[in-house]
Amino acid sequence: MDRLYLILTLFLLLNLAAGMWRVLRGPSAVDRMLASQLFGTTAVAILLLLAQLYEREALRDVALLFALLAAVTAVAFVRRLWQSHEHK
C-alpha cells in the first residue's frame, strides 16, 4: 500500500504542476483563480495520503485547515477585486 500512496502523491503533484499552466496562461483573472482552487483540493488529497503514509495525525489537521480555508481567497476575489477592477 505504501508504494501506492507514494505514487499517487507524486501523480497529484504532477497534476498540480500541469494546472500551473492555466495560471500562467490565463487568459482572464477568473481562470487563474479557478486554477488556484484546483491546487487547494489537490493539496488536501496529497496531505491526506501523506498522513496515512507516515501515520501522522497532525497532517490531517493541516488538511482540515486547508479544507476550512479553501474558500477564503476566492471569496475575497469575488467580493473585492472582481467588482472594483472588472478583471475580465
Next chain:
Amino acid sequence: MNISDYLSALLLIAGGLFFLAGTLGLLRFPDIYTRLHALTKADNVGLGLMVAGLAIQADSWAVVGKLLLIWGLVLLAGASVAYLIANGALKRGIRLWRR
C-alpha cells in the same frame, strides 16, 4: 494485500483518475463555465473516492470522521465558490461558449 487493501487501492486509483480528468478539463475546456464544471465536480469526486479509500485503511472511527469532515468542507467550499464565480461571470456578461 487482503481484500480491503484491494478495494481501497481501487478507490484511490479511481480518485486519482478523477483528479486527472479535472486537470485536463481545466487545461482543455474552452470557457470559464466549462472549466468550472470540470474543477468543482471532478476534483470533489476524486477527493471523495480518495477519502473512501483512505477511510478503509483508517485505524479508528475518529480518523474516518475527520476524513469525512474534510471532504464535506471541501464540497461546501467548492460548491459555494463555483456559484459565486459563475454568478459573477454571468452578471458581467461573460458569454457562454457555443460550438
Next chain:
Amino acid sequence: MLFDALLGLLLLGLAWLLLSCRDLFKAIVLFVAFGLLMAIVWVRLDAPDVALAEVAIGAGLTGALLMSALAKLPVDNPPGRYSNEKTHWLLPLTLALMLLLVASGLGYALWSLPVIAPGLSGEVAANLEQSGVSNPVTAVLLNFRGYDTLLEIVVLLLALLGVWSLNSLDATPATAEKPANLVLDTLMRLLVPLLILVAAYLLWAGANSPGGAFQAGAVLAAAGVLLLLAGWRLPTALAGLPLRLALVAGPVAFITLAALTLLNARLLELPVEHAGMLILLLETFAMFSIGVTLAALFLGQRPQERGGSA
C-alpha cells in the same frame, strides 16, 4: 525522493515566475500557490507546526489581504510601465556581482556546516518534563523562550498601530457595500462557528501535538476576514475600548506574568507545578489578541467609533 525533487523544482520555478511577472493579479495567484507548496514542504521537513501556521496565514489571510490591496490600487496598472525606463548597464552588472558574492558566501557557510548538527533539540527533550506540556515546539515558544513570543506579539500590535496611523493617507473611498448574497451568507454561517471551534481545538491540542496560539489566532482571524468579506462590520459600540482591550489582552497577560516572575528574579521562568496551566492561560489570551490584530490588519483602517471621529 522523486516527490521531494519535484516539489523543490516547482517551488523554485514558482518563485522565479512570481518575481518576474508584471501582472499583479497573476503574481497573487502564484504567491498563493507558492504558500500552498511551502506548506507541503514543511510537512516533508517534519515540521507540522509550521505547516499549520503556513496554511492558516497563507490560505486564510495573505490571499484575501493581497486581493483587497490590489482592489484599492488605481485600476490602470499598465503591465509594461517599468520596461521603458532605461537603466545604465553598470547597474545590472553591479547587482549581479553583489548577488554572486552573497550566494558564494551562503554556499561557503552551508559547506562548512558540520554534517550532523546536534542543535538544541536534545536539551529541549531533556527538560520537556519541567515545561508543563509535551509538545516540544510549544514548550520552547511559551516556556523556555517565552520572551521571544512576547516580543512577537508586540510586533504584531506595532504593525497594526502603523496601519492605523496611515489611515489619513487612505484617500480612496471604500467600495460601496454590496447587497447580501444568500450563498455567501450560508457559507459564512456554516464556516465561522467551525473556524472558532477549530481554533479552540488547535489551542488545546498545542499542549501535546502540533498547534498552538499562533495557528489558532490565525484561524480566528480567518473567521474575521470571512465576516468582513461578507459585509459584516464591527458594531460601533465595540470599536472603542472593547476592541482595544482585545488587542492588548495577549501582551498584557504576558507582561503581567513577566512582572510576577520577576519578583522571583527569574524573568518568565514558569514554576514547574503550574506551568501547564499558565501556558494554556497565556495562549488563550495570546490567541485572542493575535486573531483580533490580524483581522484588524485585514480591515486596513481604524473602525468607526461611536460618536468619535474615525
